[in-house]
Amino acid sequence: MLDSTGAIPAYLWQQGSSANERMERIHDHLLEVYPDVDRIAFALYDPKSDLLKTFINSTRSGNAIHGYQYRLHESRSLSQMAKSGECRVIDDVQANITPDNQHSSWLLEQGYLSSFTIPLYDAGLFIGFLFFDSFRLQAFDSKMQRDLMLYANLVNMSLSSEFAAVRTILASAQVARDFAGLRDFEIGAHLDRMAAYSRLIAREIAADAGLSDEAIEQIALFAPLHDVGKIGIPDRVLLKPGALTEQERLLMESHVEKGEQIIHKIVGDFGLSHLPDSQIMINIVACHHEYLDGSGYPRGLKGEQIPIEARIVTVADIFDALSFNRPYKQPWSLESCFEELRCMAAAGKLDGRCVEALVAVRGEVQEIMGRLSDPE
Known part of the structure; x- marks a missing residue:
């Protein structure tokens, strides 16, 4: 031996x-x-x-x-x-x-x-x-x-x-958030729900998408990092209750590139670029605002150019944004959320497999919503 x-x-x-x-x-x-x-x-x-x-x-x-x-x-x-x-x-x-x-x-x-x-x-x-x-x-x-x-x-x-390497990455991202005083909704229960929804979707499409159990857990683990770049967006834009101006919108969209820079720096500083799952993490941060029809940002990627892990997290993120309170809206009903996701899939923006995977396990979705509800 x-x-x-x-x-x-x-x-x-x-x-x-x-x-x-x-x-x-x-x-x-x-x-x-x-x-x-x-x-x-x-x-x-x-x-x-x-x-x-x-x-x-x-x-x-x-x-x-x-x-x-x-x-x-x-x-x-x-x-x-x-x-x-x-x-x-x-x-x-x-x-x-x-x-x-x-x-x-x-x-x-x-x-x-x-x-x-x-x-x-x-x-x-x-x-x-x-x-x-x-x-x-x-x-x-x-x-x-x-x-x-x-x-x-x-x-x-x-x-x-x-696991120690992953904890280092996640802890470093959290320290960056805390240091920047990030005070929007991208904390706490939202991040836990994001991970849980992403795991559900990945599990349901695993056979069709060729995802291993290991990949499913990595997607769930890194899903909460998707918007880490928002630590570089000022509160006047991040927390603005009304519509953003064109200049403010461009500044908000820059959180994707900022997030990529943060993740690359963390991975590089701690010598973790050898991790095979680091690319999954980078893909989630870099591509979670891309749409299949090319209308997303920042690169305007289309179809299979968008990694499956990013497509999964995009659906999970949009669903949570629709189903819970945000500074600019009230929560939608579960059926309204599913209908909107299906409309976006039909319009060629979201991966239909990911949407239908979430709809197929609505009982588990409701359990997560109840268990991980936002604090009063």
Whole structure:
């Protein structure tokens, strides 16, 4: 498992590739020693929603599960594992698992016979579960468990390194906001809703748009940065209740270029340009005001020139602007919001897939609106 010097091979967890690619490299190395481990998967935990979500996996046989989420508190055993840090071995999956949720049903359908589950932590906080699955009964004996903890540490190091980099970017953007005294509506609940709506849309169109679970989470993570450039717009324009003059409109639109400059500086200053997801972040900031017909700004991009992550965030942003109070308007009804989005899609401005994805999960949309409502 170690290289000739007795150290962990650095290539297994080096940056510069996606988390899923790093997982696959780790799995390749593991299979040389334990060929019965057919699957490694990490489910990411979101404490704000209490959801465990499929994130990255390396599955060698059968069909991988994608786009699945489950509330942690609904599983007593997993909740206890998250709190205690204890691992779990199931020697006979078929005899001990019941098909009472989508994941359990999938596990049984794939024919896995044993599993080993390890809770992972970052800076002392629970971040999710690492799953090892095998087609062999009682595959995970005590020696194998000890060895697999090494691979779990590799995955943990890889994820923690990336999460720390992302936290640095987000924290730096927040400091910039606070320093500038940004006081418009682009804070708090709006940003949380933006992330939640973006995740919903990305999840619903994932198969058609070729989005991995990892990409879905990255889009949701970076969606709140879309308007970071507004820290460079004076309050007299940003908070103006009436119509903007032409000069004021141009100044407001300049927040996109300002946002790009801020993100590039943060990424460059902290040496994070190697992150494979940094381009997703930049695309969201740079393109969230572009329309498919070329009538958006600042570049007048058309159709497929606009990255899918930006098209997703554009729909999420417009929906939230319509559905909640703004300095210049009252909130619209849910049906009116959907009708307006559909009209904009029909006019060739918005991606129709993204609009219909949001409409299709109106129950989840309403739950987010209620849970993340603006403070009185």
